[in-house]
Amino acid sequence: MELIDVSYQYKKSNRQVLNQINMKLKHDQLNVVLGLNGAGKTTLFNIMAGSFKPTSGTVKEAFTHEQIAYQVQGVPFLNQLKGKDLVRLFIKTASQPFDPKSAVFANNMNKRERTLAERLWEQPLGQMSLGERRWLMVMAMCELDRKLYIFDEPTSGVDPDSRLNVLHKLESVALNPNRYVVMSTHTLQELEHVDCHIFLLHDGEVAFDGTYDELTESNKNPDEAFRQIVSL
Ligand SMILES: Nc1ncnc2c1ncn2[C@@H]1O[C@H](COP(=O)(O)OP(=O)(O)OP(=O)(O)O)[C@@H](O)[C@H]1O
Numbered sequence: 001m002e003l004i005d006v007s008y009q010y011k012k013s014n015r016q017v018l019n020q021i022n023m024k025l026k027h028d029q030l031n032v033v034l035g036l037n038g039a040g041k042t043t044l045f046n047i048m049a050g051s052f053k054p055t056s057g058t059v060k061e062a063f064t065h066e067q068i069a070y071q072v073q074g075v076p077f078l079n080q081l082k083g084k085d086l087v088r089l090f091i092k093t094a095s096q097p098f099d100p101k102s103a104v105f106a107n108n109m110n111k112r113e114r115t116l117a118e119r120l121w122e123q124p125l126g127q128m129s130l131g132e133r134r135w136l137m138v139m140a141m142c143e144l145d146r147k148l149y150i151f152d153e154p155t156s157g158v159d160p161d162s163r164l165n166v167l168h169k170l171e172s173v174a175l176n177p178n179r180y181v182v183m184s185t186h187t188l189q190e191l192e193h194v195d196c197h198i199f200l201l202h203d204g205e206v207a208f209d210g211t212y213d214e215l216t217e218s219n220k221n222p223d224e225a226f227r228q229i230v231s232l
Pocket of ligand 1: 010011013017035036037038039040041042043044
């Protein structure tokens with residue numbers, strides 16, 4: 001998937017959020033979009049998902065809605081829904097078989113994850129912590145068979161252990177030549193041991209496009225390396 005000279009400006013706004021962006025997503029690797037608050041990450045995801053039409057420019061290899069799984073931030077679900085209902089919702093909308101007796105999506109989980117999945121299975125969403133809810137949603141979405149997966153801050157509020165599990169899950173989803181996986185995060189340290197390609201959005205442009213090692217070449221602290229780029 002490639003974005004060619006993509007620009008975006010919200011109606012009634014005089015600011016160009018994205019200004020002739022060029023990006024080529026990688027297969028077999030996690031694509032990570034970084035940027036300050038308001039840099040345009042969610043706007044970019046909406047363009048990739050086809051929800052927003054670029055003001056100008058082209059999205060090459062655009063996918064239909066059926067080919068995309070998009071985890072957006074802050075979607076309200078009924079608090080009474082149980083974990084299994086949420087998973088069923090995702091799986092059923094994809095017309096995939098769902099077995100209510102077993103946590104089908106738990107097949108590749110380690111012991112701790114499996115215990116968590118089993119506990120959340122019968123627990124209402126309203127009684128889950130924010131991190132538990134996010135973890136469950138991301139794991140369920142990974143079970144869908146799609147061409148493009150977009151995760152807007154999938155590790156936000158998730159504890160360090162589950163965060164690693166989520167990232168490794170996304171890495172494994174990306175290990176398929178017919179898929180693209182894109183995510184955003186503000187926690188740069190979590191990327192050190194992840195096979196990923198980084199795009200850093202700043203001032204409407206891609207200010208950095210490269211690997212984690214390249215990002216931290218001049219400063220081993222990724223936050224400082226990030227700061228250097230956005231201070232230029
Ligand atoms: N509907 C809208 N109308 C006008 N401006 C908007 C609208 N939605 C977002 N913006 C502006 O567009 C810019 C980019 O927003 P976006 O949500 O894409 O940023 P982001 O990088 O995802 O931020 P964050 O890291 O805080 O989630 C922001 O300055 C925001 O205020």
